[in-house]
Every structure is written in structure tokens, then in C-alpha cells.
Amino acid sequence: MMISFVDLTKKYKDTIALSNFRAELTEGVYGLLGPNGAGKSTLMNIISGNIKATSGSCLWNGKDITVLGKEFFNLLGYMPQQQNLYHNFTAKQFLWYMAAMKGLKRKQAAEKIDFLLELLHLKEYSHKKLGEFSGGMKQRILIAQSLLNDPQILILDEPTVGLDPMERASIRNFISEISQNKIIIFATHVVSDIENIAKEIIFLKKGKLILKDSPINIIKSMYSKAWRTCVPAKELERIRKNYVVTNVVAKMDGTLCVDIMSDYCPQDYEWTAAEPTLESVYLYLFDEVRNEDISR
Numbered sequence: 001m002m003i004s005f006v007d008l009t010k011k012y013k014d015t016i017a018l019s020n021f022r023a024e025l026t027e028g029v030y031g032l033l034g035p036n037g038a039g040k041s042t043l044m045n046i047i048s049g050n051i052k053a054t055s056g057s058c059l060w061n062g063k064d065i066t067v068l069g070k071e072f073f074n075l076l077g078y079m080p081q082q083q084n085l086y087h088n089f090t091a092k093q094f095l096w097y098m099a100a101m102k103g104l105k106r107k108q109a110a111e112k113i114d115f116l117l118e119l120l121h122l123k124e125y126s127h128k129k130l131g132e133f134s135g136g137m138k139q140r141i142l143i144a145q146s147l148l149n150d151p152q153i154l155i156l157d158e159p160t161v162g163l164d165p166m167e168r169a170s171i172r173n174f175i176s177e178i179s180q181n182k183i184i185i186f187a188t189h190v191v192s193d194i195e196n197i198a199k200e201i202i203f204l205k206k207g208k209l210i211l212k213d214s215p216i217n218i219i220k221s222m223y224s225k226a227w228r229t230c231v232p233a234k235e236l237e238r239i240r241k242n243y244v245v246t247n248v249v250a251k252m253d254g255t256l257c258v259d260i261m262s263d264y265c266p267q268d269y270e271w272t273a274a275e276p277t278l279e280s281v282y283l284y285l286f287d288e289v290r291n292e293d294i295s296r
């Protein structure tokens with residue numbers, strides 16, 4: 001199974017929301033990372049058929065999805081962000097409603113709904129109204145509806161937003177567990193959500209793909225850019241002005257241990273090579289002031 005994007009572009013009047021996006025996705029979890037306005041929703045909306053690309057194409061196993069139409073969209077599961085929940089529906093009513101929308105037969109729907117309520121630990125809340133659900137329960141019911149049709153392609157738009165660390169880990173692990181025989185696109189702002197489960201991470205910046213690779217390769221490629229020094233606290237402001245500061249730890253002796261990302265080893269303090277993390281790579285790639293020209 002493969003989704004290919006060929007020079008996919010979306011323009012809204014003067015805004016280029018997605019620009020010549022090219023990539024190929026096969027089975028596994030893909031983290032879609034980028035700050036607000038990077039084009040993540042635009043990409044997900046094109047795949048799910050909610051909006052049309054201005055130019056370029058999205059192919060499923062080599063065939064254009066707009067030509068495949070229903071044949072493609074029946075293979076798709078989509079978990080939107082939380083705003084559109086039906087607050088007066090119970091969990092079960094909501095899943096029945098969504099199953100009807102997806103055209104599931106009655107018997108098939110009944111079995112699937114029971115299975116998914118169980119799988120997502122929602123069985124005891126089947127008759128509770130969604131308006132009374134916690135944030136984590138709402139995320140779980142939205143994941144459940146996205147799985148009703150056994151999708152081969154699953155699109156998750158910030159599935160862990162607003163969750164506490166326990167719920168976050170639980171949803172993250174669940175997504176990893178179900179990722180076999182599926183292409184999962186997991187859009188998020190939070191690096192830690194995907195660094196351990198993503199086969200590859202796609203970094204989007206201002207509508208452009210700036211990096212797509214496995215977490216390990218991304219980190220390896222940044223080894224020569226991570227630096228550390230220990231300085232008196234008063235030096236921090238100066239360092240911030242000149243470099244992308246990725247971490248600061250206060251030490252007992254009053255000094256600060258400062259991590260930065262820089263293309264070269266700075267000469268102003270005693271810097272030693274440090275280990276980059278995916279979060280430091282994110283900060284480096286999306287630093288507005290210093291990296292305006294990072295592009296593929």
C-alpha cells in the first residue's frame with residue numbers, strides 16, 4: 001500500500017497553504033510536525049476529500065484519489081480535532097450514527113461498535129452523553145469512530161491534545177499497536193508524542209516539506225549541530241540572541257548549563273559537542289529568526 005503526493009499545492013487567494021508537496025508513504029506511523037499554519041490540516045483535508053488541491057495529485061497505489069472517489073474514501077479513517085462532537089449523543093448513539101454515515105450494515109456495525117468500545121476502554125461509558133466525557137474519553141471515542149470501517153489509511157489530527165500524561169501515553173501506545181497494515185498520519189505539535197512510534201517524521205514549514213526521515217536518521221544528521229556550555233546566568237540573554245537555545249539547566253553552583261543548535265561550533269565560550277534530541281531539531285528547524293531559508 002502506498003500514498004504518493006505529487007507536487008501537491010493548495011492556494012487560498014494570496015496564501016500558499018501547501019507548496020509542491022512530494023512524498024511517498026507506506027505502512028506505518030508518520031508524524032506530521034509543524035507549527036501553526038504549516039499546512040498540516042490542509043494536507044489532511046486534501047487526503048480526506050474535504051478540500052481540493054489547487055494543483056498536483058494524491059495517488060493511492062498509483063491511482064488518483066479524486067478519480068477513485070468512494071473506492072478510496074471507504075478505506076479512510078479520519079479523526080478530526082474535538083470541536084464537532086455531538087454533545088447530546090451517548091457514546092453508543094454517536095458510534096451508530098457514524099457507522100450509518102459510513103454505510104456499515106446493521107450486524108457489522110453492532111459487532112464493530114461493541115468491539116471498539118471494549119478496545120478503547122469505553123464500554124462502561126456506552127450510555128453516557130459525550131457532553132459529560134473527559135478530554136481523554138472524547139479523544140478515545142473519536143478514535144473509535146475513525147476505526148469503524150477498518151481503515152487502511154488513518155488520519156489523526158492532534159489526537160493527544162489537552163490530555164494528561166497518562167492518557168497521552170495510552171493513546172500513543174494504542175496507535176502504535178494498531179499500526180500494522182495501515183498508513184497512519186499523526187499530526188501534532190508535540191514531538192514526544194511521535195518520536196518513539198513514528199516510522200518517519202514529516203516536517204512541514206510554511207506549506208513546504210523541509211525534512212522527512214526516520215527519527216534516528218534525523219537525529220544522526222544533526223549530530224554536528226548540538227553544542228553545550230556552562231556559563232554564569234547573566235550570559236544567557238546574550239546566548240539566546242545569537243543561537244537557538246534548546247535547553248537550560250540551572251546548576252547548584254549558580255551557573256547554567258546551556259544547550260544550543262548551531263551549524264558550527266561557536267568560539268565565544270567553551271562549547272562541547274552534545275546529543276541532539278528530536279525536540280532540539282524541531283526548535284532548530286522552526287526557529288523563525290535564524291533559519292528563514294531552510295527548505296528542501
Ligand SMILES: Nc1ncnc2c1ncn2[C@@H]1O[C@H](COP(=O)(O)OP(=O)(O)OP(=O)(O)O)[C@@H](O)[C@H]1O
Binds near residue numbers: 018
Ligand atoms: N479556508 C482558508 N482560507 C484561507 N486561508 C486558509 C484557509 N485554511 C487555511 N488557510 C491558511 O493556510 C495556511 C496553512 O493552514 P493549515 O490550517 O493547513 O495549517 P496547520 O499546520 O494545520 O496549522 P494548525 O497547527 O494551527 O492547525 C495558513 O496560513 C492558514 O492561515
